[in-house]
Amino acid sequence: MQSLKVPAPSPSQVDLPFLELRDVSKSYRTAKGNYTVLQGVNLSVKSGEFVSIIGHSGCGKTTLLNLVAGFIRPSHGLVSLENRRITEPGPDRMVVFQNYSLLPWLTAYENVYLGVKSVYRPRSETEKRRARQIAEDYLELVGLADAAHKKPKQLSGGMKQRVAIARALAMHPQILLLDEPFGALDPITREELQDQLLDIWQRTKVTVLMITHDVDEAIYLSNRIVMMTNGPGATIGEILTIPLPYPRNRVMLTEDPQFFTFRNQCLSFLYERFALDVDYD
Amino acid sequence: MTNTMAIPRWYSWQKILPVVVPPLIVLLVVLALWQILCSGPNPRLPAPTMIIRESWHIIVDPFFDKGGTNKGLALQVIQSLRRVAVGYALASCVGVSVGIVVGTNRFINRGFDPFFQVLRTVPPLAWLPFALAGFQQAETAAIFVIFITAVWPILINTSVGVQQVPQDYRNVARILRLNRWEYFWTILLPSAAPYIFTGMRIAAGLSWLAIVAAEMLTGGVGIGFFIWDAWNSSRITDIFIALLYVGMVGLLLDRLVFYTSKLIVQSEE
Numbered sequence: 001m002q003s004l005k006v007p008a009p010s011p012s013q014v015d016l017p018f019l020e021l022r023d024v025s026k027s028y029r030t031a032k033g034n035y036t037v038l039q040g041v042n043l044s045v046k047s048g049e050f051v052s053i054i055g056h057s058g059c060g061k062t063t064l065l066n067l068v069a070g071f072i073r074p075s076h077g078l079v080s081l082e083n084r085r086i087t088e089p090g091p092d093r094m095v096v097f098q099n100y101s102l103l104p105w106l107t108a109y110e111n112v113y114l115g116v117k118s119v120y121r122p123r124s125e126t127e128k129r130r131a132r133q134i135a136e137d138y139l140e141l142v143g144l145a146d147a148a149h150k151k152p153k154q155l156s157g158g159m160k161q162r163v164a165i166a167r168a169l170a171m172h173p174q175i176l177l178l179d180e181p182f183g184a185l186d187p188i189t190r191e192e193l194q195d196q197l198l199d200i201w202q203r204t205k206v207t208v209l210m211i212t213h214d215v216d217e218a219i220y221l222s223n224r225i226v227m228m229t230n231g232p233g234a235t236i237g238e239i240l241t242i243p244l245p246y247p248r249n250r251v252m253l254t255e256d257p258q259f260f261t262f263r264n265q266c267l268s269f270l271y272e273r274f275a276l277d278v279d280y281d
Numbered sequence: 282m283t284n285t286m287a288i289p290r291w292y293s294w295q296k297i298l299p300v301v302v303p304p305l306i307v308l309l310v311v312l313a314l315w316q317i318l319c320s321g322p323n324p325r326l327p328a329p330t331m332i333i334r335e336s337w338h339i340i341v342d343p344f345f346d347k348g349g350t351n352k353g354l355a356l357q358v359i360q361s362l363r364r365v366a367v368g369y370a371l372a373s374c375v376g377v378s379v380g381i382v383v384g385t386n387r388f389i390n391r392g393f394d395p396f397f398q399v400l401r402t403v404p405p406l407a408w409l410p411f412a413l414a415g416f417q418q419a420e421t422a423a424i425f426v427i428f429i430t431a432v433w434p435i436l437i438n439t440s441v442g443v444q445q446v447p448q449d450y451r452n453v454a455r456i457l458r459l460n461r462w463e464y465f466w467t468i469l470l471p472s473a474a475p476y477i478f479t480g481m482r483i484a485a486g487l488s489w490l491a492i493v494a495a496e497m498l499t500g501g502v503g504i505g506f507f508i509w510d511a512w513n514s515s516r517i518t519d520i521f522i523a524l525l526y527v528g529m530v531g532l533l534l535d536r537l538v539f540y541t542s543k544l545i546v547q548s549e550e
Contacts, residue, residue: 071452089455101449105471105546114467118457 018207019045019068019175024077026063037063039233041077043226045175050201050208052218054266055228056276061211064228065177068209069095081174091119094168098180100160102152108163109148112139115167138170139163141200158189165197169204178210182217191250194221202246215266220253225262227269230276237274240265327518335518350502350510354526361496361503362530364420365488368427372484376432377477380439381469390440401433405491409498419499423492430491431484435477442476443469471546478542485538489531504530 021043027036037060045051053061066072067079070089079086081093094115095101102111113135122131139148142162152160161181168176181197182190198221201208212218218225222242229237242262244253253259312329319328333340343355383390383397408429412422446469454468496505504523511519 069456071455089452089458091457094456095452097449097452099449101453103450103453103467103471105474106467115457118459118463 017044018047018082020080022078024074024079027075036233037231039235041235043236045207047207048205050222051224051226052210052212052222053226054212054218056230058231059228060231060234061228062179065179065211069093069177091171092174093177094171094173095177095179096164096168096181098183100164102160102163104152107149107151108144109135109139111163112167112170115171119171134170138166142166157185158193161193175207175209180211180213183213215263219262220248230274238269332518332521336522339519339522352502354523357502357504357507358526358530361492364424365427365492368424369431369488372428372431372435373481376435377439380436381443384440384443405430406494409495419501423495423499426491426495427488431488434483435480438476438480439473442473446472474546478546482538485534489534493527
């Protein structure tokens, strides 16, 4: 895999605090007064870690992700990446959205290349050739070299999400932000993409922060699972460490008694201690 | 690629007949009824056979030129189309560029929108005396009427399209830190293109409506004045042939803009 200027995180940085949220609150002014979405959130993520955020609808998971992405600023507290305060969105924190957010008028390759181009800003012909090579390499990494010249509408949901992941990875972000990336996919495609993501994560050692609704997905993929309490004024209720070694095997995992312990811990948090009054899907 | 793919059979009779036969039946029934209703001793309107008989010379030769305004229908239509082309092209340039400015700048939008909303409701022909007074020239006045008719739908659609750029695309642009130029070409324009073309299609139809009416008043060579002239010299049958031309050209214009937009905007989800 080629890269131009952005260095990959070196092993020495791994144990330093990488992404930090310190006493973060976010509230919005509404007609009925202040509405607090998040209250007193403290979280620190190490470089190369895979962290999932799980919680009920309306618990501020997306708000949390938007704070890290830089789309919004905290009302109180500090969000920082490598000790630099996050104030605006940037290519070092690429988001993979649930609805893919590919530009429909560009081909898969052009979508990825737009990301690469915006990071490396190639000027000379040699740099441009390398940037094109990077875009091609990452499409190949997600297994879509053959579909490079198709437009998003010609691709299935799973393929679109692969393009979005290729675009994100090709930009060599310091942290990859996934907003329910597989939520809109059918179960089989979802499992395929989970395996692929896990494989890519182990190879690239990119730091991942992922929002999900799916308890099994969170356990299968993550080092740690951050469980959110219900809003308004949601905060981190509990953080569950999943010490299972990688590479993980889906079939063996489901036979592992530890898996059920983790699963029960998550489910009891979501449906007993912080159950919602109303049904939700 | 191999050449084993079956050749599409869209041209086969089974496909063409169901499309062509119903309109043919309707046409024959209408013509027959028309013929019957207008075949008395002194009909107010000419029957189809009478139209063909009396207007035969303009049907068979659309390109005759006997000087002045005495020209074949194709030549008349070409003159009208030329005026439409000039006015419409101006309206497209002004409408798209002003629409983008108005759509991206909230202050300018608030300032101009009330005036646009009032001006766009003014019927095209109401501008004509105003234009004649300003330009002192029938030709320029007619083109101005086309311009002012076509500009509003293009301008308003463009400004709406620009405001409707989905938040997802804006978010991508913010993460990628696209500069204004890149944002304009890779996000804003492609995203607003379907709106812009809808405006241009509406504008094409309106311009064609307006030119026929405007030419009736300004005179000169053109399909509008041809119709007015035919009425004044009691050549009622010629009017029917001219109306046929107006309808066909209007349809062609609409299709032309439609297929151009399809060619350019082929990538909607």
